[in-house]
Amino acid sequence: MEEDVVLAEEEVAKEKEQMVVKQPVAEGQLARGDMWAGGQSFADAMRMAKVLSTAPMVPQNYRGQPGNCLIAIDMAMRMNVSPMMVMQSLYIVNGNPGWSGQACIAMINASGRFTPLKFKESQDGDDFSCTAYATEIATGETLYSTPVDKKMVKEMGWLDKNGSYWKKMPMQMARYRAAAFFARTYCPQSLMGLYTENELYDINGYPKEDKT
Numbered sequence: 293m294e295e296d297v298v299l300a301e302e303e304v305a306k307e308k309e310q311m312v313v314k315q316p317v318a319e320g321q322l323a324r325g326d327m328w329a330g331g332q333s334f335a336d337a338m339r340m341a342k343v344l345s346t347a348p349m350v351p352q353n354y355r356g357q358p359g360n361c362l363i364a365i366d367m368a369m370r371m372n373v374s375p376m377m378v379m380q381s382l383y384i385v386n387g388n389p390g391w392s393g394q395a396c397i398a399m400i401n402a403s404g405r406f407t408p409l410k411f412k413e414s415q416d417g418d419d420f421s422c423t424a425y426a427t428e429i430a431t432g433e434t435l436y437s438t439p440v441d442k443k444m445v446k447e448m449g450w451l452d453k454n455g456s457y458w459k460k461m462p463m464q465m466a467r468y469r470a471a472a473f474f475a476r477t478y479c480p481q482s483l484m485g486l487y488t489e490n491e492l493y494d495i496n497g498y499p500k501e502d503k504t
Contacts, residue, residue, distance in 0.1 A: 327365070327366055327369065328366070337362060337365050337366070338358070338362060340361075340365060340375075341358040341359070341361035341362040341365055342358045342361075344358075344361040344364075344365075344375060344379075345357055345358040345360075345361045349376075350376070350379050351379050351380060353379075353383070353384045354379050360384075361375070361379075363389075364378045364379050364382065365378075367382070367484065370484070371484070381394070381395035381398075382395075382486075383489040383492075385489060385492035385493060385496055386492070386496045386497075388487070388492055388496070389486055390486055390487045390488050390489040390490075390491065390492040391483060391486055391487075391488050391489065392488070392489050393464075393467070393468030393471065393472075393488055393489065393490055395488075396468065396471050396472055396475055396482075396483065396488050397409055397468075397471045399475065399479075399482040399483065400426070400471065400474060400475050400479060400482060402482075403479050403482055404429075405428060405429060405430070405478075405479060406426035406427060406428055406429060406435070406478075406479075407426050407427040407429065408426065409424055409425075409426045409471060409474065410424070410425055410426065411423065411424055411425070411467050411470060412425060413463060413466070413467070415462075415463060418442065419441070419442050420441060420442055420462050420463055420466055421439055421440070421441040421442075421466075422439070422440050422441070422463065422466035422467055422469075422470045423436055423437055423438075423439045423440070423470055424436070424437040424467070424470035424471050424473065424474040425437065425474075426474070428478075435474070435477075435478055436474075437470045437471070437473040437474035437477065438470070438473040438477075439470070440466045440469045440470045440473070441466075442462070445458055445462070445466075448494070449494075450494040453493075453494065453497055453498055454497065454498060455497075455498035455499065456494075456498055457490065457493070457498065465490060468488060468490050469488075469490065469491070472487075472488045472490075472491055
């Protein structure tokens, strides 16, 4: 009798498992992380991307570009945020996607692993220095980024690039770069392997100013 009960329970468990596996995704709902597997999930994502690409509220890099919108949707699904948040925070620099400096700081704070990111900074004439820091909640340890100062900026060649933002707002640029250093060291998964917008400008050059 006991064996019959056990067998019956196993059959019920198998039926429930099959029901979960076979349960279809509701119309208009994307299966998280499953988009590139093809089938209905990809079709739903592509349909969403086409709609977003026609919206006047999306940033310029996404208007009329369903492919770009599709990538933004994929990243949004992986990060558990809205596609619009990704679109507003992700910039294309010479064909390479990069997070805005503000988004980098926001993602560090949203990770839940640290106290809000702060900056230790000093400025004396043209000289400046900035270090990002936060306390790791699990350990109570205060963590610091690589310091960013004028010597580093000059040696790396960031200051002398045409149109360099370092000449116009050095402290703000130093904060963004220090935040990127912090994220890349202590929570690289937050950036999903991408550079920040300002890092890409320092690597590839800045956009030409419109003098008209």
